[in-house]
Amino acid sequence: MSKQLHVPTMASYLAEGKQPEVLFWVGCAGSFDDRAKKITKAFVKILNNIGVDFAVLGTEESCTGDPAKRAGNEFLFQMQAMTNIEVLNAYEVKKIVTACPHCFNTIKNEYPELGGNYDVVHHTQFLKQLLNEGRLKIEGGKFKGKRITYHDPCYLGRANDEYEAPRDLLRKLEVELIEMKSCKQKGLCCGAGGAQMFKDAEKGDKEVNIHRTEEALETKPEAIAAGCPFCNTMMTDGVKNKEKQDDIEVLDVVEMIANAEDL
Amino acid sequence: MMQFLPQILFVAVFAFAVYFFVRNVKRLKRNVNLGKDVNRSDQKKKRLNKMLRVALGQSKMVTKPIAGALHVIVYVGFVIINIEVLEIILDGILGTHRLFSFLGPVYDFLIGSFEVLALLVLLSVIIFWIRRNLMNIKRFLSKELKGWPKNDANYILYFEVVLMLLFLTMNAADYQLQLSGAKHYASEAGIMGAFPISQYLLPVLDGLSTSTLIVVERAAWWLHIIGILFFLNYLYYSKHLHILLAFPNVYFSNLNPKGEFRNLESVTSEVKMMMDPNADPFAEPAEGEDEIPEKFGASDVTDLSWFQLLSSYTCTECGRCTAECPANQTGKKLSPRKIMMDTRDRLESIGESLNKNSDHQPENDDKKLLDGYISREELWACTTCNACVEACPVGIDPLSIIMDMRQYLVMEESAAPAELNNAMTNIENNAAPWPYNQQDRLNWVNES
């Protein structure tokens, strides 16, 4: 096991009378889902490695309410939102980074009207900023020259028009970036959004994640890059369904960076 | 008196067409206003820009290059040839012939380019017909296009062919009459107009007497303008309403990030009350406040916003949304195009009842939007991915209707699928959609 992760909480910062540079919003998947926890840790390793001053809410964090809202339960969503906003405002949070596009979208777009105004960035955007500021260095490493295709998460891409930050990071890794048939504005959903993650699909002739995985496999990738814990699960299941899990890994962009740096 | 008969007849036909058109516009306005209010009048400059880019500039059409290019031709042709229609109408009212011909070379250029456009439109329309009927393009084969929508699309194509042929025939006969120096047609100043395309039709007219040529020219002239006036009134019953409504629809469309779903204000006030430790839950509602609690979400078109209703009339039934929809691509029942078509059909059924009886109460109808037109199965298949919204060339947001209807299902009927109810109970009890304890949220730090 590598170095112990350093993950301070907002409560401990407050006790010392300090404010972190940024709040890392871990999200439910990032906190509880076994696959997503690895993404969380990879991101923290990078932050620790270059000494970014961040903190988490820890046990004070609570679901943003995204699945409730997309399911149609506006009550539950706003209850969650206002509870979270109370906590965030009490800590006077200014900037939030999250590895989940759903948390990102909800806090960035739907919280302001309810009293939560923060500068919210997706983890790929945050790393891109660090890169631009010269605080983060990325070099080829393990994925250099490998065929990688990137799957756009709906809630980062179409929902918020961010297509380039994750791709820029991948280019920094010197991968051979191959686009799928439908990408960017036309990117095909993985099938998890709109609370679909938490229910069975309606009757049809195929699962959405299988459909998307087939598009990804058409590019003959050596790995599939994602930027969302839910997409990651869906694509991983798709790859397993096609019995390709031994050849093709589904990895979050930050995992690839952490891997390249051997963190 | 006799000599004015054509003019009188023309004015009567024209007035009749305008009367019906105005009536249809009024009905459309009345129906759209059945929707709830939503503010789409802010950020005027941004809206205008978007309208110029998307509606006038057709920026989303060209993402499908072939169909897009053909559409631009038909569209530009349509708009420009309408300048000619203005002359035709004035000629008809004043009894003149080629009133604008005083423009000289400019006029020749205009008529000449109208002819070229007419030919291009003709060719494009034929390709459109082949694409729609012979090429098995998936978005033209869906269930929701069976019957009227398919016929409607074809009728318009036939119509365009006939109009363009009439236009060219009229010009050819006119050209021949001018060449032979016929009275009322020929002018001392020489040939009026340029006829780069219709000149090739002259051999067909060869040998016809002046009086027959006049009959041909007049017949084509009358049928052409009557056809256009008919088209104007056909719009209201057709997907071709988009040639007018695409502009306001894009103008009033959503400018916020697509991921931002509207927060329901009525819920905000209730939630604030629930969370306020000082609020008295048993307090009487303040004086003048609505006693009837507001309905959450939408079960019928009257619960939707006027913009969503306007969109249903604007929908071109092109199916770009459905072609991109992940649920539809994987065989689910959901089709965002059908959501829009159903909304329009339901709204029209209310409209028809209102035409008969202005006191009609839509809430007493048996067949409402939810269950009567759109099934629950369709609504629950949506992944809220926004692909339909991105694809729509005229700024329609089918997803917003799906979301409003889900809100009704969940908040008014508690009718979410069971697994979703589980997830929501979890969120309520332990702040995550899974049954994990909030106190364990940071455990990952120390797990290997």
Ligand code: SF4
């Ligand atoms: S948002 Fe819903 S209806 Fe629209 S394309 Fe995605 S799944 Fe289909």
Ligand code: SF4
């Ligand atoms: S909603 Fe838009 S994309 Fe869908 S059919 Fe109508 S016009 Fe076409």
